[in-house]
Amino acid sequence: LTAPASADALAGRFERLDVLVNNAGANFPGGLDESAPEGFEASVALNLNGPYRLTVALRRALKASSAPGGAAVVNLASMSALRAVTMVPGYSAAKAGIIALTRTLAVKWAKDGIRVNAVAPGTIDTPMTAPVHAVPAIVASGMAHIPLGRFGAVDEIAPTIAFLCTEQSAYTSGAVFVVDGASDCF
Secondary structure (H helix, E strand, O other), rough: OOOOHHHHHHHHHOOOEEEEEEOOOOOOOOHHHOHHHHHHHHHHHHHHHHHHHHHHHHHHHHHHOOOOOOOEEEOOOOOOHOOOOOHHHHHHHHHHHHHHHHHHHHHHHHHHHEEEEEEEEEOOOOOOOOHHHEEEEEHHHHOOOOOOOOOOOOOOOOOHHHHHOOOOHHOOOOOEEOOOOOOOOO
């Protein structure tokens, strides 16, 4: 997603597309510190600019969808977009941008029959979050704010994404679904 020509080439292979799930996400891209300008910029390029470029490049194919309820774009945001996560300022800013982009494209593309929504997961056990388990203080701090008492699983996010791709959500666009174990970090 950080190579514009690759995103454009991929998008050019589709005449029609019913569903696009933007699930790009990484922090500390290339091992860079996101508190430094280069790390911040790299994170925004990967987590916001890349999905934006791909989505816009696929607009024609999404508009050509004949799926019941219209085409669906589902962007993966993050709860870090809605609360301070000081370790990853670039990731947090990019995911906040994903929420704004979701709402903007939902309004802009409604006339084209394209629905755009987002899912904002809390802390989910994935390879990206695996390193936090090595720092008990971070785990304890996170758990103190999750009333369900555990990190989530990928299988608990997927059904929300799947719902947003179906005709049952045909009247849902511009929404951000929070799936975070009832986090009280606000």
